[in-house]
Amino acid sequence: MGTSAVxxxxxxxxxxxxxxxxxxxxxxxxxxxxxxxIKKSKAADLAIFVSENPCAAxxxxxxxxxxxxxxxxxxxxxxxxxxxxxxxNSGNANACTGNxxxxxxxxxxxxxxxxxxxxxxxxxxxxxxxIGEQLPINEIKNGIVLAxxxxxxxxxxxxxxxxxxxxxxxxxxxxxxxxxxxxxxxxIAACAKGAGMIGPNMATMLCVIATDIGIEASQAQPTxxxxxxxxxxxxxxxxxxxxxxxxxxxxxSAASLNCDDAEISHExxxxxxxxxxxxxxxxxxxxEGASHLISIQVVGxxxxxSADVIARQIASSALVKTAVAGNDPNWGRIVSAAGxxxxxxxxxxxxLKINGHAIFVAGNPAEFDPTEVSQSMKANFETSIEITVGxxxxxxxxxxxxxxxxYVRFNSEYHT
Amino acid sequence: MGTSAVxxxxxxxxxxxxxxxxxxxxxxxxxxxxxxxIKKSKAADLAIFVSENPCAAxxxxxxxxxxxxxxxxxxxxxxxxxxxxxxxNSGNANACTGNxxxxxxxxxxxxxxxxxxxxxxxxxxxxxxxIGEQLPINEIKNGIVLAxxxxxxxxxxxxxxxxxxxxxxxxxxxxxxxxxxxxxxxxIAACAKGAGMIGPNMATMLCVIATDIGIEASQAQPTxxxxxxxxxxxxxxxxxxxxxxxxxxxxxSAASLNCDDAEISHExxxxxxxxxxxxxxxxxxxxEGASHLISIQVVGxxxxxSADVIARQIASSALVKTAVAGNDPNWGRIVSAAGxxxxxxxxxxxxLKINGHAIFVAGNPAEFDPTEVSQSMKANFETSIEITVGxxxxxxxxxxxxxxxxYVRFNSEYHT
Numbered sequence: 001m002g003t004s005a006v007x008x009x010x011x012x013x014x015x016x017x018x019x020x021x022x023x024x025x026x027x028x029x030x031x032x033x034x035x036x037x038i039k040k041s042k043a044a045d046l047a048i049f050v051s052e053n054p055c056a057a058x059x060x061x062x063x064x065x066x067x068x069x070x071x072x073x074x075x076x077x078x079x080x081x082x083x084x085x086x087x088x089n090s091g092n093a094n095a096c097t098g099n100x101x102x103x104x105x106x107x108x109x110x111x112x113x114x115x116x117x118x119x120x121x122x123x124x125x126x127x128x129x130x131i132g133e134q135l136p137i138n139e140i141k142n143g144i145v146l147a148x149x150x151x152x153x154x155x156x157x158x159x160x161x162x163x164x165x166x167x168x169x170x171x172x173x174x175x176x177x178x179x180x181x182x183x184x185x186x187x188i189a190a191c192a193k194g195a196g197m198i199g200p201n202m203a204t205m206l207c208v209i210a211t212d213i214g215i216e217a218s219q220a221q222p223t224x225x226x227x228x229x230x231x232x233x234x235x236x237x238x239x240x241x242x243x244x245x246x247x248x249x250x251x252x253s254a255a256s257l258n259c260d261d262a263e264i265s266h267e268x269x270x271x272x273x274x275x276x277x278x279x280x281x282x283x284x285x286x287x288e289g290a291s292h293l294i295s296i297q298v299v300g301x302x303x304x305x306s307a308d309v310i311a312r313q314i315a316s317s318a319l320v321k322t323a324v325a326g327n328d329p330n331w332g333r334i335v336s337a338a339g340x341x342x343x344x345x346x347x348x349x350x351x352l353k354i355n356g357h358a359i360f361v362a363g364n365p366a367e368f369d370p371t372e373v374s375q376s377m378k379a380n381f382e383t384s385i386e387i388t389v390g391x392x393x394x395x396x397x398x399x400x401x402x403x404x405x406x407y408v409r410f411n412s413e414y415h416t
Numbered sequence: 417m418g419t420s421a422v423x424x425x426x427x428x429x430x431x432x433x434x435x436x437x438x439x440x441x442x443x444x445x446x447x448x449x450x451x452x453x454i455k456k457s458k459a460a461d462l463a464i465f466v467s468e469n470p471c472a473a474x475x476x477x478x479x480x481x482x483x484x485x486x487x488x489x490x491x492x493x494x495x496x497x498x499x500x501x502x503x504x505n506s507g508n509a510n511a512c513t514g515n516x517x518x519x520x521x522x523x524x525x526x527x528x529x530x531x532x533x534x535x536x537x538x539x540x541x542x543x544x545x546x547i548g549e550q551l552p553i554n555e556i557k558n559g560i561v562l563a564x565x566x567x568x569x570x571x572x573x574x575x576x577x578x579x580x581x582x583x584x585x586x587x588x589x590x591x592x593x594x595x596x597x598x599x600x601x602x603x604i605a606a607c608a609k610g611a612g613m614i615g616p617n618m619a620t621m622l623c624v625i626a627t628d629i630g631i632e633a634s635q636a637q638p639t640x641x642x643x644x645x646x647x648x649x650x651x652x653x654x655x656x657x658x659x660x661x662x663x664x665x666x667x668x669s670a671a672s673l674n675c676d677d678a679e680i681s682h683e684x685x686x687x688x689x690x691x692x693x694x695x696x697x698x699x700x701x702x703x704e705g706a707s708h709l710i711s712i713q714v715v716g717x718x719x720x721x722s723a724d725v726i727a728r729q730i731a732s733s734a735l736v737k738t739a740v741a742g743n744d745p746n747w748g749r750i751v752s753a754a755g756x757x758x759x760x761x762x763x764x765x766x767x768l769k770i771n772g773h774a775i776f777v778a779g780n781p782a783e784f785d786p787t788e789v790s791q792s793m794k795a796n797f798e799t800s801i802e803i804t805v806g807x808x809x810x811x812x813x814x815x816x817x818x819x820x821x822x823y824v825r826f827n828s829e830y831h832t
């Protein structure tokens with residue numbers, strides 16, 4: 001892996017380079033990321049996110065029927081108005097691990113609760129990594145205590161937490177923002193991990209979002225769901241929804257702004273949605289072996305569901321993804337994938353643009369210079385596919401990575 | 417490509433080696449395959465299948481909304497009791513080619529009809545290859561005349577026709593059988609092409625089946641549909657259903673056996689189903705860059721649809737397919753893919769075998785030797801995945817190819 005995303009395309013991947021930006025961290029949160037001993041490398045594998053105050057917590061979880069034990073437990077707790085911490089381990093998913101896995105997961109929560117002098121049901125847990133192996137629970141117990149002792153509120157602390165949630169990610173994924181309304185401010189900071197097994201409706205991706213705004217859990221839950229539906233549920237790497245996916249939002253009310261005000265609520269949802277979308281796009285951009293981020297925009301569909309189904313069908317086509325990897329404006333594969341979707345689509349009213357070049361117009365091939373389009377694909381990390389499927393009102397976007405020999409080599413050799 | 421299917425696994429691919437077996441060809445059919453000038457290589461690119469008698473014709477076509485012009489026209493003609501010939505070109509799909517494509521397709525039928533002194537609507541056409549380019553119609557017209565002049569009823573003639581339908585296939589796919597009932601016989605001979613873009617519910621695969629049995633078109637159509645549902649609709653390479661897929665059956669009544677007899681009809685359907693299944697499995701076995709055929713059997717499902725959905729979900733998982741390519745018994749990816757299917761599934765009653773080795777039993781990892789299972793995967797071209805998902809009565813099978821770096825390299829470079 002290493003730098004394959006950069007070397008297998010002559011373009012630069014702008015999604016990799018904002019991770020050292022100054023962060024806007026929310027008040028009264030502390031963070032840590034350490035190596036506790038799960039990963040054989042010395043890479044960080046345990047993160048903790050702690051709030052001084054009880055938080056409203058909202059969450060969206062994987063729809064896979066083999067849910068990790070951490071997800072099963074969290075789902076019984078959230079939405080909640082009383083969460084204080086999230087413990088995350090990477091390197092081991094604690095999924096398909098039977099009763100011992102359930103016990104180990106509870107020990108994670110209890111250990112953090114003991115050290116923080118709170119109740120275990122004020123702690124949520126997340127795990128990501130290999131399926132079907134038991135956690136090294138003693139190392140994790142020691143690690144949780146050390147992480148809490150090492151935690152702090154600086155950019156470095158948040159950055160170490162972001163590093164510690166990674167598995168096959170090449171770089172950490174962070175985003176933050178501060179918004180000021182009538183002289184008062186709130187902040188949102190979030191980190192995510194992705195890389196492989198990324199599919200619509202959650203995948204092996206985790207995202208932890210911390211904010212100091214005030215919001216009721218009952219309002220936070222639908223707000224987060226809407227933001228996730230337009231971001232993390234619109235990305236894929238290979239279309240697989242994993243056992244462990246979760247997006248969790250903690251809001252600790254440390255700022256003086258509260259979402260019981262409509263203007264503040266609106267501004268918060270807008271800011272949250274932007275952060276989710278920024279982080280979401282970083283995930284296929286860092287897809288295993290990816291040399292392009294592919295953005296797919298469907299316009300002119302009869303309804304949102306049709307637009308979405310067509311976008312997902314194109315995004316999940318190995319033929320489209322390999323063509324983009326080869327900088328090949330192979331429009332036949334794209335329209336054929338669209339025609340393969342279970343949605344209304346009139347071939348005669350279909351048009352297609354790749355990186356803004358008209359390739360197919362009203363059901364007929366257009367005159368275009370394949371070399372020029374190919375060079376544009378080669379020169380840009382992001383390949384834009386815009387397909388018109390009729391004259392309806394609905395549009396949908398989806399983002400995916402291309403499919404390179406490096407992806408396959410990596411996934412043949414990496415035992416998840 | 418070349419011999420990658422053989423060299424990237426230490427096993428041998430038994431699906432490649434029966435193509436020189438003696439064929440059981442039906443009476444009063446002639447065949448030809450020639451190079452007419454579509455492919456830049458000198459490879460054969462035009463095939464013809466002609467019956468001396470009018471045939472009952474049944475067909476199953478792609479469900480892609482961008483249907484090739486040949487499929488649109490055929491679908492207006494079949495089922496029919498009056499077909500005499502099928503003309504097939506490879507190297508160009510004549511799909512997304514507008515009115516000129518429609519005209520060219522009609523010229524193919526008219527040219528064959530003129531040379532055979534029959535009506536154009538007694539001729540079906542099939543095309544496969546690149547999308548969106550116009551056919552070199554003059555070369556094809558000349559080629560059709562030459563092919564009819566060169567046609568004959570020998571194994572060599574049938575073999576040349578089977579060669580001429582190939583695109584990125586590494587070897588021709590043929591199967592035939594003769595059955596004798598009370599001293600009378602019928603024969604079925606069929607050839608197929610596949611390789612890339614193979615998905616459930618037809619894909620860029622063509623299959624032409626010729627038989628000398630007597631059968632009404634109204635009976636042939638549901639019989640063929642059932643055989644296809646259990647064979648060609650249960651295979652995938654990368655899950656894409658193309659613009660041009662078709663399976664066509666011609667029955668010319670030259671034998672003295674007729675399907676108006678229940679025993680004969682039963683024997684015919686059984687024989688047809690076996691031939692379809694044999695040919696269908698050859699397609700993912702010859703998937704672009706494939707080093708394994710993967711067979712997936714789901715047992716214990718509540719109903720057929722659930723079994724089928726789970727089998728397809730596993731078959732379409734890039735993570736499962738890359739793991740098999742790496743001879744990695746990565747069961748976490750398999751159960752996670754199953755859990756991802758839109759079907760009822762109780763994780764606690766799930767069990768999994770790979771090549772007969774119990775890997776996961778009643779929701780828990782089993783003790784097994786990963787090296788032994790991996791060696792078994794390496795030693796066999798076919799990897800068998802058997803997953804129990806409950807104690808229901810329904811089972812389903814599906815076949816797919818693994819996903820190798822060669823597949824991706826090939827599909828990044830080959831402009832379909």
